Amino acid sequence: MIRLRGVHRAFGEKVVLKGFDLDVPRGATVALIGASGAGKSVVLKHIVGLLAADRGSVTVDGREVAELDQEALYALRRRVGYVFQFAALFDSMTLAHNVEMGLRRIPGLSSRDIRRRAAECLELVDLGGLGDRYPAEISGGQRKRAGIARAIATRPRYLLYDEPTTGLDPVTTTVIGRLILRLREEIGATGLVVTHDLGTAYEVADSMAFLHDGRVRAHGAPGEIRISGDPVVRSFIEGAPELMETIA
């Protein structure tokens, strides 16, 4: 289980998180929605220890991330797959090598096992046969899927998706949404999906949390968020800034 309690984080003068609370129960998929720049990706980076909270607590499987030594932090990261917003593939490596990178950090895996498992992961995201391509040689949607293949290669317990559908056309967005659902069934990972794409959030999430002004403003099942009467939530869902003005 991932649990964040009272997390505060500022970058210089800009305070991004102001007492952020969120639970991601085992086996569930939670969508964290909110406007661009609200701090959604910052939340993900706290979970894997890429950022440290100024105040508050971030625990994964009951252990405080900020208190882990380097070995324990690496062990945690091996249990977490991270899908980056722009895939963050290593552009000097082929897709197969990208996927193999995480596997090479697992003790006891032979080179043959690593290659086989990387090929399986690429197959799982429908990129079988493209393993020898470089990231610059494939489309944006394929890069996203390659990023997902890399994240699932170590068979993680948790999958963190950072804007998995941003910048994609509607068809590819649907493909990615279905892929997230399929992966949940096939590898059973707990998911936290950061997105401002409501369609994807409604499709993949068991529950949704709306991040606004550094805190979770609303939290509930997708159906509850969809009919929320909170004008701030409604403003986001309907894309209607005038609703925000009514509360300002």
Next chain:
Amino acid sequence: MAGKTLDFVGATGRAALRFAATVGEWGVLMQDTIRGLRAVRIWGGLVFEQMMRIGVASVPIALFIAAFTGIVLALQASYTFTGAVPVYLVGSLVGKTMIIELGPVLTGLALAGRVGASIAAELGTMRVTEQIDALETMAYDPAAYLVLPRVLAGAVMFPAVTLLASTLGIVAGWLTAIQLLEMSTPEFVRGLEAFFVPFDVVFSVIKSFSFGLTVTSLGCFFGFRTRGGAAGVGRAATSAVVASSMVILVFDAFWAAVLL
């Protein structure tokens, strides 16, 4: 007037603090890099590739510079010595200068441009495209994976390239002497041997070793702290070259004061 003085003092203080903070950040990266030595499985297989990229690929530019430096040294020495100093000392000047000064420093400065900028731009691009974050999420220590192989390769290859360049510079000076200055080979060699001491080579290696550490570690440092997209990558590359060049010249004076 007092206000302007206070502004100046404040600005100087802030600049000094920024400089101290930057040096401190570099120190932290180097500490992480030294700690990364334990993770041989991560960096062990990467050093050879970096030695090829940093060292072998830099040989042509280093030799080009050294050859013309050797030619110019011989011609200028002859011009300066004519009628005043025995001409065989052309060999002394070319040899001594190439080995203890121009070989290491010109190679260092040339490689600061070629290697330092390349490392800063490569790692800077990896930083702004979150590739370094991706490495971390896959349980890789970025200092061990990215910095250590480059710094080790620089420490080994800078002295090697420098020795090669110094040798070619001397050969170019010799060819110039016998072809254009009407000197004989025995005369040139006599001059070459007259003031040569083996420590000169050790001195050259020590200097170029420190230049290698400087250029690669600063390239990595500025690459790692890159912010702000393509413009940030450009700034990182420029900062790496400027800082490396300045530190090389400071080290040049430092080693001369300490070891000679």
